[in-house]
């Protein structure tokens with residue numbers, strides 16, 4: 387019958403449409419992950435310089451023994467991660483081994 391080929395095309399079209407719908411949320415997630423990836427604070431940043439931020443507390447002659455971003459009260463990220471948020475540097479991430487003059491004990 388002549389309907390067979392149009393049925394086949396219709397099924398193909400519906401399958402392709404379903405695949406596109408299924409893929410859309412994945413694309414949104416992947417795109418969203420990239421869009422929201424936090425920027426890392428650089429030591430050349432004017433605010434970082436003003437706060438004497440360093441990526442490694444061992445490179446600061448002002449950091450007290452054991453003081454670093456991972457044990458700072460202002461750190462907002464995962465303390466076991468390498469990088470995470472800091473409430474004074476906006477959306478930018480700091481190194482958990484880092485330090486700045488605003489350090490305050492989280493303990």
Ligand code: SF4
Pocket residue numbers: 439454455456458459460461462472473474480484485486487488489490
């Ligand atoms: S305020 Fe604390 S967490 Fe933020 S950069 Fe300074 S020492 Fe690190």
